[in-house]
Amino acid sequence: AQSVTQLGSHVSVSEGALVLLRCNYSSSVPPYLFWYVQYPNQGLQLLLKYTSAATLVKGINGFEAEFKKSETSFHLTKPSAHMSDAAEYFCAVSDQAGTALIFGKGTTLSVSS
Amino acid sequence: GAVVSQHPSRVICKSGTSVKIECRSLDFQATTMFWYRQFPKQSLMLMATSNEGSKATYEQGVEKDKFLINHASLTLSTLTVTSAHPEDSSFYICSARDRLGSGGINTGELFFGEGSRLTVL
Numbered sequence: 001a002q003s004v005t006q007l008g009s010h011v012s013v014s015e016g017a018l019v020l021l022r023c024n025y026s027s028s029v030p031p032y033l034f035w036y037v038q039y040p041n042q043g044l045q046l047l048l049k050y051t052s053a054a055t056l057v058k059g060i061n062g063f064e065a066e067f068k069k070s071e072t073s074f075h076l077t078k079p080s081a082h083m084s085d086a087a088e089y090f091c092a093v094s095d096q097a098g099t100a101l102i103f104g105k106g107t108t109l110s111v112s113s
Numbered sequence: 114g115a116v117v118s119q120h121p122s123r124v125i126c127k128s129g130t131s132v133k134i135e136c137r138s139l140d141f142q143a144t145t146m147f148w149y150r151q152f153p154k155q156s157l158m159l160m161a162t163s164n165e166g167s168k169a170t171y172e173q174g175v176e177k178d179k180f181l182i183n184h185a186s187l188t189l190s191t192l193t194v195t196s197a198h199p200e201d202s203s204f205y206i207c208s209a210r211d212r213l214g215s216g217g218i219n220t221g222e223l224f225f226g227e228g229s230r231l232t233v234l
Contacts, residue, residue, distance in 0.1 A: 034222065043119075043206055043227040044157075090156065094223075100147045101208070101223050105156045 002027045002093045006104035014112050019063075019078040021107045023091030026072065031093050033074040034101065035065055038088045047089075050074060061085070086111045116140055117209050119226030126197055127234055134192045134229045136207030142187040143209035147223065148180075151204040163190040197233040205229045 007022040025031055032051050036044040048059025055067040065076045074091060088108050092101040116139040126132050136146055144165045149157040161182050162170040169182035179201075181193040190209075194201055208223040 032222075036225075041204075041228070041230065043117075043225040044208075045225075046222065049222055100159045100162060102159070103157045108154075 002031065002095065002102050004033075004091045004093050004102060004104040006089075006091050006107050008107055009105065010108045010110065012110040012112065013081045015083055016080050019076070019081045019085065019109065021076040021089050021091075021109065023065075023074045023076065023104060024072050025074060025091075025093050027093055027095070029095050032095065033065075033067065034092045034094070035059065035063070035074075035076050036090045036092060038090065038106075044090065047076070081109075081111045083111050083113065085109060115211060115224045117207065117224045117226040119207055119229050121229060122227060123230045123232075125232045125234065128198055129196055131193055131195045132197055132231060134194075134205055134207075134231075136190045136192070136209070136226055138188045138209045138211075138224070141209075141211040141224075143190075143211065144187060146184060146190040146207055146209045148182060148190075148192050149206045149208065151206060151228075153204075157206060160192075194231065197231070199233045202231055202233045205231060 003026045005024045034049045035047040037047050038044050047063050048057045050057050050067045058064045063078045065074050067074050088106050090106045091104040094101045118137045120135045146163040148160045150160050151157045159172050160175045163182045163184040165184045165187050171177045184190040206228040208225045
C-alpha cells in the first residue's frame with residue numbers, strides 16, 4: 001500500500017525566506033509523486049509532479065521538489081516566500097496503474113511580512 | 114485543457130433530503146473519476162472510484178447506499194448524498210484522469226474540480 005507523510009502540519013516563514021515543506025512516501029512500486037496547493041474553499045491546483053524522469057522537478061510559482069529514493073522523500077522548496085504562497089499544501093502519491101491519489105494530511109503555510 | 118467542473122459549488126439542504134453533485138470533464142474523456150471528501154482543516158479522503166459504465170468501487174467505511182455514484186458517460190459522474198444529515202456536511206471534490214494521458218503517456222496526474230461545499234441543516 002502507498003502512503004505519504006507530511007512532517008509538520010503548520011509551517012510559518014517570513015516573506016522572502018526559504019520555504020521547505022517535507023514529504024516522505026512509502027510505496028511498493030516506483031511512485032508517482034505530486035504536490036498540490038489548495039486555497040480556502042477551492043479545489044486543488046497542481047504545483048509539480050515527479051514521474052520517474054528528472055529527480056529535480058520544477059513547478060509553477062517558483063516551487064521545486066527533489067525526489068530522493070534513498071531517503072524516500074519528495075520535499076517541496078521555494079527560495080523566497082511570497083505572501084500569496086500562504087495556503088494548504090498536499091503531497092500525494094500514485095502508481096502508474098491509474099489508481100487514485102493518496103494524500104498526506106497537508107501542511108498549512110503561513111507567510112508573515 | 115484538462116478542466117474538471119463541479120456543480121453546485123455550494124449547497125445547503127435540510128436534514129433528510131438528497132443532494133446531487135455533478136462532476137464533468139470538459140475537454141477530455143475520463144473512464145475513471147474519483148470522489149474525495151474533505152473535512153475542515155483535514156486532508157482529502159478517497160470515498161470511491163467511479164468507473165464509466167460500471168459500478169463504483171467504494172473505500173472501506175463509505176456507505177454505498179448513502180453515497181450513490183453514477184458514471185453514465187465518459188465526461189460525467191454524479192454523487193448523490195441520500196437522506197443527508199448534518200454529519201454529512203463536508204467539502205466534496207471530484208477528480209479525473211485523462212484516459213489518453215498527456216502526449217499518450219499516463220503520468221497518473223489527476224485533474225480536480227473546484228469542490229462542492231455541502232451544508233446540511
